[in-house]
Amino acid sequence: xxxxxxxxxxxxxxxxxxxxxxxxxxxxxxxxxxxRLAGLGHEVMIGTRDVxxxxxxxxxxxxGSPAFADWRTDHPTVRVGTFADAAAFAEMxxxxxAGAASLEALAMAGTRNLDGKILVDVANPLDVSHRMPPTLxxxxxxxxxxxxxxxxxxxxxxxxxxxxNARLMVDPAQVGGGDHHVFVSGNDQEAKSEVTRLLVEGxxxxxxxxxxxITSARAAEMYLPLWxxxxxxxxxxxxNVKVVW
Amino acid sequence: xxxxxxxxxxxxxxxxxxxxxxxxxxxxxxxxxxxRLAGLGHEVMIGTRDVxxxxxxxxxxxxGSPAFADWRTDHPTVRVGTFADAAAFAEMxxxxxAGAASLEALAMAGTRNLDGKILVDVANPLDVSHRMPPTLxxxxxxxxxxxxxxxxxxxxxxxxxxxxNARLMVDPAQVGGGDHHVFVSGNDQEAKSEVTRLLVEGxxxxxxxxxxxITSARAAEMYLPLWxxxxxxxxxxxxNVKVVW
Numbered sequence: 001x002x003x004x005x006x007x008x009x010x011x012x013x014x015x016x017x018x019x020x021x022x023x024x025x026x027x028x029x030x031x032x033x034x035x036r037l038a039g040l041g042h043e044v045m046i047g048t049r050d051v052x053x054x055x056x057x058x059x060x061x062x063x064g065s066p067a068f069a070d071w072r073t074d075h076p077t078v079r080v081g082t083f084a085d086a087a088a089f090a091e092m093x094x095x096x097x098a099g100a101a102s103l104e105a106l107a108m109a110g111t112r113n114l115d116g117k118i119l120v121d122v123a124n125p126l127d128v129s130h131r132m133p134p135t136l137x138x139x140x141x142x143x144x145x146x147x148x149x150x151x152x153x154x155x156x157x158x159x160x161x162x163x164x165n166a167r168l169m170v171d172p173a174q175v176g177g178g179d180h181h182v183f184v185s186g187n188d189q190e191a192k193s194e195v196t197r198l199l200v201e202g203x204x205x206x207x208x209x210x211x212x213x214i215t216s217a218r219a220a221e222m223y224l225p226l227w228x229x230x231x232x233x234x235x236x237x238x239x240n241v242k243v244v245w
Numbered sequence: 246x247x248x249x250x251x252x253x254x255x256x257x258x259x260x261x262x263x264x265x266x267x268x269x270x271x272x273x274x275x276x277x278x279x280x281r282l283a284g285l286g287h288e289v290m291i292g293t294r295d296v297x298x299x300x301x302x303x304x305x306x307x308x309g310s311p312a313f314a315d316w317r318t319d320h321p322t323v324r325v326g327t328f329a330d331a332a333a334f335a336e337m338x339x340x341x342x343a344g345a346a347s348l349e350a351l352a353m354a355g356t357r358n359l360d361g362k363i364l365v366d367v368a369n370p371l372d373v374s375h376r377m378p379p380t381l382x383x384x385x386x387x388x389x390x391x392x393x394x395x396x397x398x399x400x401x402x403x404x405x406x407x408x409x410n411a412r413l414m415v416d417p418a419q420v421g422g423g424d425h426h427v428f429v430s431g432n433d434q435e436a437k438s439e440v441t442r443l444l445v446e447g448x449x450x451x452x453x454x455x456x457x458x459i460t461s462a463r464a465a466e467m468y469l470p471l472w473x474x475x476x477x478x479x480x481x482x483x484x485n486v487k488v489v490w
Contacts, residue, residue, distance in 0.1 A: 139467070140380050176489030211474040219471040222384070226464040229456040234490045241486035244421030245479045 018042040022090025024083055024105050025097035026054055028065040029122060029166045033096055034078050036170035040202050045079040047086025047109065054080070063166070063237075087113035092120065092194075093155070099125035099144050100137060103151060115154035118191045121145050121217075122161040122169070124224050133228045136221060145185060145217030156191035159217035160184045160199065163227060165237040170203050172240075180242040181207040185217040209243060263287040267335025269328050269350050270342035271299055273310040274367060274411040278341055279323050281415035285447050290324040292331025292354065299325070308411070308482075332358035337365065337439075338400070344370035344389050345382060348396060360399035363436045366390050366462075367406040367414070369469050378473045381466060390430060390462030401436035404462035405429045405444065408472060410482040415448050417485075425487040426452040430461040454488060 018041045023030045026048045038044045048054045055069050065071065072078065079089070087093050087109035097105045102123045106114065125144040126134040138144055145159040161169045161182060172178045182205050186192045192210060199205040211219055230239045263286045268275045271293045283289045293299045305311050317323065324334070332338050332354035342350045347368045351359065370389040371379040383389055390404040406414045406427060417423045427450050429437045437455060444450040456464055475484045 135385050140384055140470075180487075180489045209475070209478055211471075211478055216474050219474040222467045223471045225385075226456075226468045229461050229464040230454070230488055230490075233454055233456055234488070236490050239488060239490035242425075242489055243475055243479070243484060244425045244487055245475075245481050245484035 020089055020091045021045070021094065022047060022086035022088075022092070023094045023096050024086060024102075024109060025095070025123075026068050027096070027098070028061045028063050029169070030094070030096035031065060031068075031071050032166040032170050033094060033122070035075055036203065038075060038078055043079075043089075044077070045081055045086045045089045047081055047083040047105075049083065049105070049108065051080055051082060083109040084113060087117075090117065092118045095119060095121045095123050095148065097123055099123040100127070102144060103147060106148060106152060111152055111154065114152045117155055118188075118194060119148065119152065119155040119157045120161075120195055121148055121157055121159045124162050124221060126224065133225065133232075136224065139218065139222050141218075143215070143218040143221045145221070146214050149187065149214045156186065156188040157214055158184055158186040158188070158191050158195045159214065159220055160195060163220055163223055164240050168238055168240060172203065172205050175238050175240060176242065178204060178206055180240040181209050182240075183209050183211045183216075183220050185211045185214055185220055187214050207242070265334055265336045266290070266339065267292060267331035267333075267337070268339045268341050269331060269347075269354060270340070270368075271313050272341070272343070273306045273308050274414070275339070275341035276310060276313075276316050277411040277415050278339060278367070280320055281448065283320060283323055288324075288334075289322070290326055290331045290334045292326055292328040292350075294328065294350070294353065296325055296327060328354040329358060332362075335362065337363045340364060340366045340368050340393065342368055344368045345372070347389060348392060351393060351397060356397060356399065359397050362400055363433075363439060364393065364397065364400040364402045365406075365440055366393055366402055366404045369407050369466060371469065378470065378477075381469065384463065384467050386463075388460070388463040388466045390466070391459050394432065394459045401431065401433040402459055403429055403431040403433070403436050403440045404459065404465055405440060408465055408468055409485050413483055413485060417448065417450050420483050420485060421487065423449060423451055425485040426454050427485075428454050428456045428461075428465050430456045430459055430465055432459050452487070 020043045021037045022045050024047045034044045058067050060066050125137045127137040128134045149157040184192045196208045231237050265288045266282045267290050269292045279289045300314050303312050370382045372382040373379045394402040431437045441453045476482050
């Protein structure tokens with residue numbers, strides 16, 4: 001990881017100055033990321049399609065997470081707005097929407113609000129419409145991350161964290177003493193370095209492996225079918241892999 | 246792993262009686278497997294399309310392996326025959342051909358010579374025809390292992406070892422003290438147990454994870470793009486993953 005004295009994260013570390021983080025999506029992944037980022041001192045806004053509908057929702061998520069309004073009560077500093085509000089607010093944007101909804105959500109966020117910004121893509125293009133285990137809606141010769149990069153060429157897309165579940169994303173020490181890997185893919189080396197620094201210094205990852213340019217996101221996304229089988233085999237979604245060589 | 250007193254491998258262990266192993270394919274993967282199996286005391290026959298052409302070949306393989314005839318000189322007990330010869334000879338058949346050639350090679354081996362036998366599939370359906378990194382010729386909603394199982398319903402297909410390179414297949418201790426994983430997929434639980442026993446007692450694998458039925462081979466095959474990126478990232482094909490949870 002290259003030290004860049006001018007970066008926002010560097011200034012954050014040195015001067016206790018938070019970055020403005022915009023998270024698209026309101027599910028467990030977004031909640032875990034938002035809670036962690038806010039806890040680190042960053043300013044966080046969550047973006048959604050319809051704020052009123054979101055705040056009125058009373059049911060929790062598939063994984064036992066609380067309804068959004070209840071979660072929000074415990075995280076009063078986290079702002080809530082539209083996709084466009086969150087992206088406009090943010091210096092760093094996170095795509096934490098469901099893969100099937102990502103391109104539409106990002107379109108609603110707006111090209112102008114994404115241009116020049118790091119766009120951290122943690123989504124998986126899972127097609128859960130017909131049967132289990134889910135298949136991928138794009139793979140092999142393309143990936144969700146590449147689709148996003150093509151649709152928003154001004155954004156600096158960094159694919160990461162899609163290979164682990166929400167809790168592990170922000171607290172890798174919960175399994176194997178934290179000695180396992182997360183990957184980054186992207187065309188912009190500085191963007192990857194900045195995200196890597198956040199993963200290491202903010203979230204506590206010790207092993208971050210750079211897989212290459214944005215086409216390498218295919219590899220990280222195509223790992224999902226194995227992740228789903230590992231989840232089933234060990235009976236626990238808190239599962240990851242350590243690369244050994 | 247279930248202990249089955251009647252199995253051939255059990256008798257082998259107790260009575261020094263080898264199994265008859267038939268390996269389809271003559272490349273580095275087949276050579277490594279054949280050498281190791283012969284070293285364990287099994288009777289090994291390698292099957293190929295054209296024996297005369299194979300023995301006349303003077304060039305080695307992409308990974309620095311010797312020409313087949315030279316390799317054979319160092320392994321005089323290994324028999325060589327046609328695909329059909331090797332499958333007819335074998336009690337356990339190994340598909341160690343290139344993925345693109347596997348179905349044709351197995352067809353030449355012959356349905357009758359595969360019926361009722363364990364068919365260990367270590368191949369990957371890599372499409373290396375157009376560019377690097379290679380893509381998969383089948384994935385997501387199907388896999389090479391499933392294609393093979395459908396084409397040869399009487400065979401007990403077990404997918405394994407396709408996630409590591411040839412040297413590591415038969416000598417996992419070469420990286421990370423051997424503390425990393427290999428997977429098995431297949432519909433026949435006894436066949437998976439027998440293959441697992443060979444992986445553990447014969448090849449020295451300590452961590453063998455059962456991913457599920459033959460459809461789970463999709464997961465193991467779709468890991469290949471990540472494996473190729475890991476190979477590039479660490480600069481070494483002797484790379485594997487340890488599952489932690």
